[in-house]
Amino acid sequence: MAQAKVKLTINGQEVEAKSGDMILWAALDAGIFIPNLCAIRDKDHPQTGCRLCLVEIEGYDKLITACSEPVIKGMVVKTNTERVDRIRHTAFELLMSNHNIDCKNCVQNGSCALQETASKLKYKLKPERLPSIVRSLPIDDSHPLFTYDPNKCVLCGKCVWACEQSGAGELQFAFRGIDTVISTLGGVPLVQSGCKGCADCVTVCPVGALVLR
């Protein structure tokens, strides 16, 4: 049985989406760009961590993350208001202030979600208001297949989810505040963890933090 469809309006454009789908996917499917780093379509309990996909929805006072809000019939969504842009621009600047911007030497150059966001929303990659607070943590290059550079990591948590799905479950968030990192259990090098080498984490990484060697 085909899933019921609902019609909603995004930026004045009528969009048809599967009932129960999140606004983010409805918009992206319809060719309307909403920036996002941490959203995973199949994941229960959306991460809602990157704060890039905040949108205005008529009837709500607060901004809502498009990745966590299911579409309903007749819903009116705006992704391009001044208010939305102010908050997501701040979020983007914050992320970039903590990201080792080294695009020309980066494997992900050209397919990076940060570059895509900057180019589609006409943001500068290097934040204008904020000083750089990039960390200089050691890169884990212990694994024969891939490397992890925490200084490029945006902590979207996609690798944690992918690793869990693969059955390995070796990756988790560790520490708090600015010290938060993605880590193996006990912080052992990747090669010493129970990693089976599926590299699903590399596939889902939206930036150049987890890349094939």
Added chain:
Amino acid sequence: MNFSKIRSEAVSDWERFKSKERAHILVGTSTCGRAAGALEVLDALTKKIEQRGIDAEIAQVGCMGHCYAEPLVIVAKPGLPAIAYGYVTPGMASVIVDNCLLKDDPCLEFALGALEDNELIPTIYDMPRFEYENRLILRNCGDIDPQNINHYIANGGYATLESIFKMTQKGLIDCIKKSGLRGRGGAGFSTGEKWEITKNAPGKATYVICNADEGDPGAFMDRAILEGDPHAVIEGMIIAAYGVGASQGYIYVRAEYPLAVQTIQHAIDQAENLGVLGHNILGSKFNFEIEVFRGSGAFVCGEETALIASIEGRRGMPYNRPPYPATRGLFGMPTVVNNVKTFATAPLIVDRGANWYNSIGTESSKGTAVFALAGKVVNTGLVEVPMGTALRSVVNDVGGGVPHGKKFKAVQIGGPSGGCLPESALDLPVDFDSLTEAGAIFGSGGMVVLDEDNCMVEAARYFLDFTQKESCGKCTMCRLGSKHMLNMLEDIVHGNGKIEYLDLLTDLAADIEEGSLCGLGKTAPNPVLTTLRYFHDEYEAHIIEKRCPALSCKDLIAYYILPDKCERSCDACVGICTAEAIFSGKKRIKVVDQDKCVKCDTCVAACPPEYSAIIRVSPASAVPETEKRPEKAK
């Protein structure tokens, strides 16, 4: 066993304890008392009484609220009024036994006050604070032995169980709704409505969680209740469980509260043994069990979704709401999450009625507010006042004002998520909405008083440093936004601030507030926003003049010895200075060598008060030219 039998046994136990025939002694041994040495006092009392062969009963009770005067001992001896003694040492305890219990000298020199009217001394209820205090949530704290369920039952405890079983779930929830009770965890959501949503939410199971993950610096209300009156919390949870149809409950309590963990576990065991908790409560068909879950010390786990993740065995990270726990919480099932104080209030409402509770407090905030009063205030401790009491009364009348003749500067309410309110805000009534309007939050009840020696920029930096370190790292705004704000505040207190920081701080604060995932991030900028709003001049002084008006930021101050006040024959400062930064100059007037001074402040403390010759000056460059240290003779 039926409840009337349980109660009559409890009452006779209580009457035996309170018997006027023999002396009974209460020692406050909550964490606050223990920290002040209550266990040593208890030990001294016990040994001395045994040694003297006196027939007296000693009981350990919870926090009496007068934490400033700990250790506290109450002695009730036949023929004398019950008297509370404060600041008791083991030595004083020994004297009290010999003079008061053996002879008839009530040792008034140690007394804080009597607990009943008498002709000897005023009662503690004559203190100004009791004009404002109304101890409902703290009703039993300090009066009963928390380890003895009979004491609780004899004072009316668990009596509501009989009445709720006669009510429908809807009737019970309507009663809570009608009372106007709002959650005491900070946000102030209607408790009855939360229960109703939970009850009506679909799910195979329903859970009740008591949030006792109290983590605000300077707040200790929940700990005091768990340690002093654990059964009130259990009874409240049973009421909630009956209302929403739950059979399993959790108390999420910090592992850093070992005494609270132990006390509540003991209370649960006692309640189960007596049949007021567990299977077929009081012979009914209603089952409810409570498990104590120890949190391992993450502040963010006080946020309900992070708390739930933690119980489920995951990292304590909040997730997006909706769905709210009331509809989809623990293990995906409808879950009531309420604060310790909310649960402790529920039995009173069921017992005395919604109208009675509704008559206390203000239009929108009913009941009482419990505050942990700390900081620069005479009577630190736990206070409970009706909602709507003026902030000024809480600080000055209940708290006794600022000590040492210093000037009041601000009161920090609501912990790291709260705000710093100035003198001009003191006429505000304490209730959920007034405090939010002023930029603070009601929070869970921490109240820290700051005086003229506290730098407000430093206060904001302190709280932001706390939230930044406790951010779970999941959301960009909180993890990185608060870090940038913190960096700017650090620059400012170190004298490296730039004037454009003020606008950037304001902008970032607004965006973090609007864009954060959970309550921790949304409220993290509050200390900065309120200090920017009420103490803007202090920020400007730091940035433009490199001056700390409170003379507290080390990088912006210098120490100077006033030549006309320094006493030639005194070398106290020279002797105490570990950095050898003070030398005796010409005419033996002491001089600070600014290059060597580490600004530890010990010289100020060492300088005898009759001279008070050492002062702090800010900006550091304002120190008058002084004589140079002579080259050491070779």
